[in-house]
Amino acid sequence: xxxxxxxxxxxxxxxxxxxxxxxxxxxxxxxxxxxxxxxxxxxxxxxxxxxxxxxxxxxxxxxxxxxxxxxxxxxxxxxxxxxxxxxxxxxxxxxxxxxxxxxxxxxxxxxxxxxxxxxxxxxxxxxxxxxxxxxxxxxxxxxx
Numbered sequence: 001x002x003x004x005x006x007x008x009x010x011x012x013x014x015x016x017x018x019x020x021x022x023x024x025x026x027x028x029x030x031x032x033x034x035x036x037x038x039x040x041x042x043x044x045x046x047x048x049x050x051x052x053x054x055x056x057x058x059x060x061x062x063x064x065x066x067x068x069x070x071x072x073x074x075x076x077x078x079x080x081x082x083x084x085x086x087x088x089x090x091x092x093x094x095x096x097x098x099x100x101x102x103x104x105x106x107x108x109x110x111x112x113x114x115x116x117x118x119x120x121x122x123x124x125x126x127x128x129x130x131x132x133x134x135x136x137x138x139x140x141x142x143x144x
Contacts, residue, residue, distance in 0.1 A: 024094045031087040044080045048073065078126070082119055089115040 034040060049069060055062030092112045096104050104112075 021098070024091075024098060027087065027091050027094050031084070031091055034084060034087055039080055039083070041077060041081045041084060044073075044077050075126075078122060082122055085115045085119055089119075 037043065049066070051063065051066040054066040054069070089112055092104070092108050092115075095108070096112075101109070
């Protein structure tokens with residue numbers, strides 16, 4: 001037996017819509033702030049050091065140090081890109097909850113699946129690279 005309708009259902013729906021709208025605004029603001037921050041893909045990608053910055057000639061370890069620097073830099077750039085993509089996907093998903101996913105424009109629906117595919121592909125590449133490394137210093141599973 002269903003409980004009697006006390007007439008408060010409409011208020012609950014309005015509160016839910018307001019909470020969703022507030023959450024959507026927060027996600028939009030996060031994405032905007034991230035894209036303008038030092039952690040954005042263009043900002044991270046712009047900070048590179050040449051091999052000569054790590055020494056040359058009499059310091060052969062400088063070459064290995066630079067190679068490791070490049071590996072870490074590429075990883076940070078990939079993580080930055082992934083974060084931006086996931087924030088964008090969250091923005092689309094929140095909008096989809098607001099208007100129902102069936103009512104999202106085809107372009108946004110396609111973009112959402114494109115992001116999901118890219119994030120999954122990048123994750124698989126990182127896992128495969130992680131399995132190939134000889135250096136056991138970072139052998140713990142960090143969830144990537």
